[in-house]
Amino acid sequence: MLRSVWNDFVGLIYPRLCLACQEPLVSGENHLCTGCRAELPYTDFHLLPPEQNPIGRRFWGKLPIRHALSYLRFVRHGRVQHLLHELKYQGQRDVGTALGQLYGAELHATGLAADFDLIVPVPLHPKKLAKRGYNQAAAFATGLSDGLKVPAGLNILRRNTNTKTQTKKNRAQRWENVATVFEVENPGQVIGRRILVVDDVLTTGATLEACGAALLAAGAAEVSIAAIACADR
Ligand SMILES: [Zn+2]
Structure with missing residues (x-):
């Protein structure tokens, strides 16, 4: 009771705002x-058969993927772009955790938790990590872990070298750039496991593909991928 009065009082001075709009x-909204x-x-890709899943298709012939999941569609100048901007550039780590919890609970309700042993985020380069203070993909992984009731391994993958900016490279160069970047820190934790690799945004899928390939090479039994939002290529 006291706590709720206090929260209402704080809310009058510092109203909590919707992270999207x-x-x-109001009370009860988080x-x-x-x-x-x-x-x-929402994409609802988890409800589609694999052959109809548009992001699953991006990995055809490149990497065997069990489930290809994305919570939202990226819409430029829309609420999703705003959410991702808050997450990446405004220090709002909670956005990733909250979206992960919501999505994780939804995936859990459709029985998907049984298909994953471990959730692994795409790692951030240490320099970027130091600058931002957190890895936005790890925030999403933590929320997903909570909602799906599947453990997260936040330090399974390591990023080796500082990737140069991707924008001026062609597709082959981009692939070469990411393929050498990820390394499995502790293979003992991935051997025989079914791993859900997660990132904030999926565009070409090259980053998730490189992480998935590194995990399979280290002995993972199976790889699935999930993003907060997927963009058109
Ligand atoms: Zn809103």
Whole structure:
């Protein structure tokens, strides 16, 4: 009771805002307002058969993927872009955790937890990690772990070298760039495990593909991938 009065009082001075639309949240809402919860562009790819899943297709002939999942569709200038901007550039680590919890609970409800032994985030380069203070993919992984009730291994993958900016390279150069970057820190933790590799945004899928390939090479039984949002290529 006291705590709720205190929260209401704090809320008067510092209203909590919806992370997607910036409108004040009301009592009972956390991170996202009810309107945004209802209207975000969910992909529902986890409900599709694999051959109809558009992001699963991006990995055809490149990497065997069990499940290809994305919570949201990336829409430029929309609420999803705002959420990702808050997560990556405004220090709002909670956005990743909250979206992970929501999505994890949804995947758990459809029985998907049984298909994963471990959740592994795409690692951030140490320099970027030092600058941002957290890995946004790890925040998502932590939330997913909570919602799916599947453990997360936050230090399984390591990023070796500082990747140069991707934008000026062609596809082959980009692939070469990422393929050499990821290394499994402790193969003992991945051998025989079914791993869900997660990132904030999926565009070409090259980063997740490189991580998945490194995990399979280290002895993982199976790889699935999940992103907060997927963009058109
Ligand atoms: Zn909202």
